[in-house]
Amino acid sequence: HIVSPPIVPYCCPCPWTGLSWSQQEHPLQIKTLSIYVLSQLSKRYGDIFGIHMGSMKFVMVNGMRLVREVLINQGDKFMERPDFPIDEQVFSKIGLVSSSGHLWKAQRRFTLSTLRNFGLGKRSLEERIQEECQFLGDVFRDEQGNPFNPQLKVTNAVANVICSLIFGNRFDYHDEDFQSLLKLMYEMTVLHGSITSQLYNNFPSIMKYLPGAHHTIIKNWRLLRKFMQEQINKHKEDWNPSESRDYIDSYLLEISKVSNCEKTLLDDTFREEHLMACTLDLMFAGIETTSSTLRWALLFMAIHPEIQGTVHKKLIDAVIGQARPPALEDRNNLHYTNAVIHEVQRKGNVVPFNVPRMASEDAYVDGYFIPKGTGIMANLSSLMFDKNEWKTPEHFNPEHFLKDGKFWKNEYFIPFSLGKRSCLGELLARSELFLFFTSLLQKFTFQAPPDTKLSLQPMIGIAMAPKPYKICAVPR
Numbered sequence: 001h002i003v004s005p006p007i008v009p010y011c012c013p014c015p016w017t018g019l020s021w022s023q024q025e026h027p028l029q030i031k032t033l034s035i036y037v038l039s040q041l042s043k044r045y046g047d048i049f050g051i052h053m054g055s056m057k058f059v060m061v062n063g064m065r066l067v068r069e070v071l072i073n074q075g076d077k078f079m080e081r082p083d084f085p086i087d088e089q090v091f092s093k094i095g096l097v098s099s100s101g102h103l104w105k106a107q108r109r110f111t112l113s114t115l116r117n118f119g120l121g122k123r124s125l126e127e128r129i130q131e132e133c134q135f136l137g138d139v140f141r142d143e144q145g146n147p148f149n150p151q152l153k154v155t156n157a158v159a160n161v162i163c164s165l166i167f168g169n170r171f172d173y174h175d176e177d178f179q180s181l182l183k184l185m186y187e188m189t190v191l192h193g194s195i196t197s198q199l200y201n202n203f204p205s206i207m208k209y210l211p212g213a214h215h216t217i218i219k220n221w222r223l224l225r226k227f228m229q230e231q232i233n234k235h236k237e238d239w240n241p242s243e244s245r246d247y248i249d250s251y252l253l254e255i256s257k258v259s260n261c262e263k264t265l266l267d268d269t270f271r272e273e274h275l276m277a278c279t280l281d282l283m284f285a286g287i288e289t290t291s292s293t294l295r296w297a298l299l300f301m302a303i304h305p306e307i308q309g310t311v312h313k314k315l316i317d318a319v320i321g322q323a324r325p326p327a328l329e330d331r332n333n334l335h336y337t338n339a340v341i342h343e344v345q346r347k348g349n350v351v352p353f354n355v356p357r358m359a360s361e362d363a364y365v366d367g368y369f370i371p372k373g374t375g376i377m378a379n380l381s382s383l384m385f386d387k388n389e390w391k392t393p394e395h396f397n398p399e400h401f402l403k404d405g406k407f408w409k410n411e412y413f414i415p416f417s418l419g420k421r422s423c424l425g426e427l428l429a430r431s432e433l434f435l436f437f438t439s440l441l442q443k444f445t446f447q448a449p450p451d452t453k454l455s456l457q458p459m460i461g462i463a464m465a466p467k468p469y470k471i472c473a474v475p476r
């Protein structure tokens with residue numbers, strides 16, 4: 001007995017953000033498949049429904065029971081990523097984010113263990129982040145409390161931590177070449193939400209002859225590849241197999257091991273092309289997500305001065321003071337600050353519908369038949385805004401993560417997704433968020449520029465970022 005989930009009248013939503021082109025209402029009307037629209041759709045169609053994206057069918061699942069069902073209980077059946085024409089041109093089917101099966105498992109295992117060797121979860125990485133916090137504080141201080149857009153500075157800081165892990169380098173905040181590269185990456189994340197990119201996903205053979213954002217995405221990607229190729233070439237020139245300095249060195253060692261041994265299945269797994277894809281994936285997946293979250297954090301602090309005041313006085317000042325930099329172990333004592341950071345992630349909601357997955361075999365979910373090849377979107381927001389779980393889901397409220405004054409983690413908080421394919425950088429991201437946030441709040445009070453009302457409007461792109469804004473970082 002085969003029953004398909006009901007198909008809703010939305011079509012062509014952007015795979016990453018849900019920006020959709022509704023055929024039913026007006027052929028050229030752009031609608032955001034917002035949390036509100038989704039909750040309306042699930043009220044009408046239930047916790048599981050289908051969405052057409054051009055020739056591809058996607059199933060959206062909502063609520064704890066079904067999100068856990070597809071990401072954990074039947075996680076092995078929904079472990080792959082769907083093919084989007086725009087991403088085939090860019091991310092390809094290799095690397096960490098878009099690969100599947102054996103190739104994905106090997107890259108993920110290798111990357112996790114290598115990042116651990118280079119300090120993930122250890123003191124050495126913590127010190128690197130603390131050093132970057134100091135640099136970021138210095139460039140914020142240079143603004144002397146005047147309004148400025150923090151975007152590039154914050155992104156540069158976050159990128160430096162990942163660059164240190166990948167190729168052992170950080171870039172000065174005044175390095176124009178690196179800033180241009182960060183701008184290219186940002187432009188790509190934003191252009192993914194554009195109407196022409198979505199049309200390319202649906203009609204690639206026609207759209208490739210027409211102008212539009214898809215060409216810029218492909219051009220920018222080439223420039224990023226060129227940058228990374230230069231880093232890989234430099235490493236190859238002075239590579240010493242007995243001493244791995246960073247991720248690229250370790251990967252080169254892995255490639256050499258495989259090419260030295262007899263032909264095995266592994267031959268196909270560690271190649272220079274895959275090294276390029278993994279390094280770019282780490283930058284892409286790790287930079288904009290973390291930077292957007294930090295930019296949400298500054299915005300929420302400026303909009304909620306009473307919450308910022310509590311973070312400052314009762315917590316940071318009482319526990320850390322001004323004489324030393326914040327450390328990760330302070331998390332155990334900074335209950336309120338930790339709750340604020342979690343609430344920033346919940347309300348900021350930077351990856352609202354998860355990174356899309358695909359059914360690798362026929363499956364049944366909640367009695368509905370999901371054929372092999374169907375795309376799956378697990379609506380993470382449906383948990384993080386569930387009105388039965390959160391006291392005031394639509395409002396920024398750190399009390400959501402506090403019980404009797406102590407930090408308390410709600411299981412409906414899942415910004416990094418769930419299961420075996422959940423975010424590979426969660427540990428790094430959580431360390432960065434805590435250290436950057438506390439060190440900035442230790443040094444500054446964030447305020448709206450005079451006569452300016454800050455907006456919480458999100459920007460459509462791969463990650464849900466705040467729209468560019470100016471803020472004042474007033475030294476404390």
Ligand code: HEM
Pocket residue numbers: 096097098108281282285286287289290293350351354355356357415416417418421422423424425426428429
């Ligand atoms: C606040 C920051 C971040 C958020 C909210 C976030 C969120 C996510 C989410 C929702 C996914 C999809 C998981 C799934 O398919 O179920 C993901 C995947 C991924 N993330 Fe993150 N992420 C963040 C930071 C990072 C950082 C810092 C790195 C880099 C070290 C990173 C690397 C990755 C990679 C490589 C994947 C693909 C994993 C795979 O397909 O196996 N992320 N992230």
